[in-house]
Amino acid sequence: MCHQSVGLIASVIEKAQIPTVSLSLLKMVTKRVRPPRSLCLPFGFGYPLGKPNDAKLQHQIIRAALNLLEDPGELPILKEFAPV
């Protein structure tokens, strides 16, 4: 349900003309809710930023998501995160 909530909040904000990007742990739900930009992550529920106290991994995830914000391509964008 968290993924539906994130997608809906993102969509409402986007409608207010502020660009959004969201993380997702459940591609199936995100595909159905269709928020504008999502980065799908290979982690368990409760671990969207990967690992506790792993700033390097957390930064990689954030960078990959911010890249979607800068992507001028067609929306929606649903991308899988590939750890470096």
Add this chain to the structure above:
Amino acid sequence: MMARLEDIPLTHRLFVEAYPFRTVDWSPGARLVKPLSQCRLALITTAGMHLTSQVPFDTDFRGGDFSFRELPNTVNVSDLKISHRSSDFDQTGARKDANLVFPLDRFRELEAQGQIAELNHRHFSFMGSISAPGRLISESAPKVAQMLRHDGADAVFLVPA
């Protein structure tokens, strides 16, 4: 390990598979109008985080508590509490490092490096377990969108739990 539907109890899984997920029409979508290094960013988490001084989310609210809490940009993330009703949200990691669901310290580092211009003076938290999202869509999310517009936020980063 990736989150899979198989990881959650069968009753929850059947519910998710049969659930009529909602959508909001946001087309054509918004675009950044300047480089990120000149942007003001705000964060939104649905991990049910709140300040100790704020009323916790109501985990018994039928259909899910659709309210939100404002988190000041000056908050120490380790001081935040979590009130979330979903048993599928494993809070073990977030209790060790709240950045796992609300990565404010990481964004402070990006701000210090000049990768973003600045963080908004406030961020927002929802309790994401909302099975009846009507009032999330019609009331609380638009209210937050309006506050972010008022603040001049240029982009928003959202994190599920």
